[in-house]
Amino acid sequence: MELHELLDRLVSALERLQIPYLITGSVAAMAYGEPRLTNDIDVVVDINESHVTGLLAQFPVDEFYLSDEAIRDALARKGQFNIIHPASGLKIDVMIQQGTAFERSRFSRARVVHFTDMHGGRFAAPEDVILKKMEYYREGGSEKHLRDIAGIMRVSADMIDEAYIGQWANQLGLREIWEAMLRRLLAGS
Numbered sequence: 133m134e135l136h137e138l139l140d141r142l143v144s145a146l147e148r149l150q151i152p153y154l155i156t157g158s159v160a161a162m163a164y165g166e167p168r169l170t171n172d173i174d175v176v177v178d179i180n181e182s183h184v185t186g187l188l189a190q191f192p193v194d195e196f197y198l199s200d201e202a203i204r205d206a207l208a209r210k211g212q213f214n215i216i217h218p219a220s221g222l223k224i225d226v227m228i229q230q231g232t233a234f235e236r237s238r239f240s241r242a243r244v245v246h247f248t249d250m251h252g253g254r255f256a257a258p259e260d261v262i263l264k265k266m267e268y269y270r271e272g273g274s275e276k277h278l279r280d281i282a283g284i285m286r287v288s289a290d291m292i293d294e295a296y297i298g299q300w301a302n303q304l305g306l307r308e309i310w311e312a313m314l315r316r317l318l319a320g321s
Contacts, residue, residue: 133217133219133220133222134220135159135170135171135173135222136247136248138173138217138220138222138224139155139159139173139247139253140247140248140251141190141191142173142175142215142224142253143155143251143252143253143254144251145187145190145191146175146177148190149183149186149187149190151177151178151179151183151187152177152178152229152239153175153176153177153178153253153254154175154176154177154238154239154242154254154255154256155173155174155175155245155253155254155255155256156174156175156176156238156255156256156260156261156264157170157172157173157174157225157261157264158170158172158174158276158280159173159174159247159255160174160245160255160256160258160261161261161265161280161281161283161284163245163247163255164258164261164284164287164288164291165280165282165283165284165285165286165287165288166279166283166286166287168276168279168280168283171221171222171223172222172223172224172225173222173223173224173225174224174225174227175224175225175226175227176227176228176229176235176238176239176256177226177227177228177229178228178229178239179207179228180207181204181207184200184203184204184207187203188200188203191215195217195219196215196216196217196218197214197215197216197218198213198214198215198216199213202214206226206228207228209228210228210230210231211227211228212225212226212227212228213226214226233303234263234300234303234304237260237300238256238257238260241256241257241259241260242254242255242256242257243255243256243257258284258288258291258292259292259293259296259297259300261280261284262281262284262285262292262297263297263300263301263304263306265277265278265280265281266281266301266304266306266309266310266313267304267306269281269309270305270306270309278313278316281313282313282316282317285313285317286317297310298310
């Protein structure tokens with residue numbers, strides 16, 4: 133299975149089950165920026181207990197690893213769980229929607245992005261991908277997040293609402309990272 137096939141399977145399953153979702157992370161960064169290698173798909177979902185059985189049925193045990201217990205634990209903690217396709221080594225990181233003002237904003241601003249000629253899904257807007265990448269950078273310091281942000285800013289510059297990013301950067305405590313990123317882009321690195 134290829135990454136785009138797993139993404140198609142995920143989007144189809146979530147839409148079939150009428151689960152609100154948002155593709156984010158490196159897959160969304162590549163949709164708006166530059167390609168890079170990744171073996172996982174990050175998705176934020178707004179699920180509850182009534183979705184668990186249907187979700188398990190969409191990813192059968194003979195092909196996927198998905199734990200009923202892990203889903204229920206993630207729901208209780210508002211955390212995350214994984215769906216793993218062992219044959220390919222691909223993984224889906226499923227994060228439970230937190231219900232914060234920023235999460236509500238991200239969901240309201242989702243865009244349909246076509247990841248193949250025939251299929252599309254709900255992706256986080258580029259500004260929201262940038263903001264989350266800045267949060268991940270703050271948490272772990274990985275340069276890949278800054279490279280993803282730079283790629284989005286280069287490829288999708290004409291669609292980026294920098295005022296929106298600035299507003300949320302202030303609220304999320306990311307102003308310093310955002311200003312450093314802008315200086316870096318101006319310097320051309």
